[in-house]
Amino acid sequence: MEARKSVFESVKDGVVGSIKGSGDVVKAVVDTVSGTLTHTIKGTSAVGTSLIDAVSDVGRAAIRGVTDVGGDVGSAAKGAVVGTLRGTKETGVEAMDAIKMTASSVIKGTSDVAGDIAKAAEGTIQGAITGAKEVGLNVADATAAAANSVLKATGEVLHGTGKTGAVFIESSSGVVRSAIHAVVEVGGDVGSGAQGVVLGVLQGTKAGGQEALETISATSSNVVKGTSDVAGDIAKAAKGAVQGAITGAKEISLNTTEAASAAATGALKAAGEISSQAVQQVRDALTGTISGVKVVLKEPFKK
Numbered sequence: 001m002e003a004r005k006s007v008f009e010s011v012k013d014g015v016v017g018s019i020k021g022s023g024d025v026v027k028a029v030v031d032t033v034s035g036t037l038t039h040t041i042k043g044t045s046a047v048g049t050s051l052i053d054a055v056s057d058v059g060r061a062a063i064r065g066v067t068d069v070g071g072d073v074g075s076a077a078k079g080a081v082v083g084t085l086r087g088t089k090e091t092g093v094e095a096m097d098a099i100k101m102t103a104s105s106v107i108k109g110t111s112d113v114a115g116d117i118a119k120a121a122e123g124t125i126q127g128a129i130t131g132a133k134e135v136g137l138n139v140a141d142a143t144a145a146a147a148n149s150v151l152k153a154t155g156e157v158l159h160g161t162g163k164t165g166a167v168f169i170e171s172s173s174g175v176v177r178s179a180i181h182a183v184v185e186v187g188g189d190v191g192s193g194a195q196g197v198v199l200g201v202l203q204g205t206k207a208g209g210q211e212a213l214e215t216i217s218a219t220s221s222n223v224v225k226g227t228s229d230v231a232g233d234i235a236k237a238a239k240g241a242v243q244g245a246i247t248g249a250k251e252i253s254l255n256t257t258e259a260a261s262a263a264a265t266g267a268l269k270a271a272g273e274i275s276s277q278a279v280q281q282v283r284d285a286l287t288g289t290i291s292g293v294k295v296v297l298k299e300p301f302k303k
Helices: 003-021 025-044 047-068 073-087 095-112 117-135 140-161 165-185 190-205 209-228 234-251 258-274 277-287
Strands: 287-288 293-295
Touching: 003 025, 003 047, 025 047, 025 073, 025 234, 025 277, 047 073, 047 095, 095 117, 095 140, 095 165, 117 165, 117 258, 140 165, 140 190, 165 190, 165 209, 190 209, 190 234, 209 234, 209 258, 234 258, 234 277, 234 287, 258 277, 258 293
Parallel strands: none
Antiparallel strands: 287 293
16 A cells, blocks of 8 residues: 555655656656556566556546646546656556556546546546557557547446436537547547547446447447537547447346447447538448447438
């Protein structure tokens, strides 16, 4: 417990000191997080559980340090993920696990200080994509891992406040769109991002039955709108959303055909609010079989 406290305190205090010295939030967080993790690993021979504990603490500590000096949580989130990937590069911690753990701790840390979760989500995904390129990871996998963990943690935070159904969808819509904006803006794979977002929402809300189908449809719709906002590939985003719905449906014993149809219908509804060309692009992308499931397009979008 003492070691965990010292990792949290070293990151928090290091971030505060570094920002006061340089004013550069991202650099302060990257350097502090990577340095602390490297020191913890080498200095205490941290392995296994103790190393995982250290990784899962740094995001929260970075957010706390940055908010203590009035800094931007989006920059803190980005720095935390890049710093974690640098600091754990030579360790036994699987890079995708490191991304997921840091993303989750960043979102929960932002919630602890009543910060802007949508901003933190955007920064986290930017950090995962930037860090993946730097340390030679598969960028699509890193995008999906970050998007999944961000939305799962958001779901858990909102679930903990008793938000479900329409209230949950409304509360999470800004986070979904911020996540997709981040993917497009830093050149990530929007299909992987969309897949991670839908899967993460399902895992975080723990919804089932009709509520899960409504959540899938609304999330898929927000994914397409978010992609359109930043001139991303909406056909790819729609297909990714359907793939995420199918994967998530299998995890919660939901009918995969119904889940795919809910995602497709949500995507098409959003496309209908964009343009007739968008409807055609999305319809073409979703016609046929995706991930082994026949996608049924519901009225009024049926050909």
